[in-house]
Amino acid sequence: MTFKHYIILIFTAVTLTACGAYSFTGAKVNANTKTFQVNFFQNNASLVEPGIDLDFTNALTDLLINQTNLENVNSNGDLVYEGEIVEYRISPTTATADDTAAQNRLTISINVRFYNKQDEESEFEKRFSFFYDYDGTSQLVGSLKTTAIEAIFDQITQDIFNASLAQW
Known part of the structure; x- marks a missing residue:
């Protein structure tokens, strides 16, 4: 390695350690935090x-x-998530000319x-909500219902992660 490579390597090492541990998910977790617990919602x-x-x-x-x-862990986690599902609602969003x-x-x-x-100081109580639109002629059953719920849960869980650990 040349002197130039050593300088770049040292600069990179100092930069990464100065900023703390880097996470590709954006999580900012205290070094003393080892466990999490998710209570039944x-x-x-x-x-x-x-x-x-x-x-x-x-x-x-x-x-x-x-x-x-x-x-x-099941109890005594360093991070604890708990709460409840407070809304499950199906509503029309657009109508046709014949009021359907x-x-x-x-x-x-x-x-x-x-x-x-x-x-x-990072603790909170907050409501997270998301929706899934589907064709008005379809019934929300079977694979459509599964797809809708999974899409909503994917967004809400990511929003909870961002609020609690990425602090967005």
Whole structure:
């Protein structure tokens, strides 16, 4: 290696360590934070869709496992996520000339409480919501319902991750 290569290597090492550990997901996790816990998100929506409470709890857990190197624990986690599903609503968004729905929207909202033992200032209670639009002539059943719920959960879990760990 030439002297120029050593300078570039040293500069890169100093830059990366000065900025803390870099994460491709944008997570900013305290070095003392080792574990996370996701408590069961009960479905308290007026319109109850069976099974989405467990599906959401698992989706959030899976995202945290995949995007951090924290250990998932059942109790006494350094980071704790808890809350409830507060809205599951299907509503028309556009109408046709004969007053039928041309498009419907499934909206799911989840209230989240986030606790951080290492950084209490980052704690919050916040409502996260997202929607999925589908053709008004379709029934929200089977693969359409699965696709809609997965798309909504993908967005909401990423929003929760960003708010709690990326602090966006």
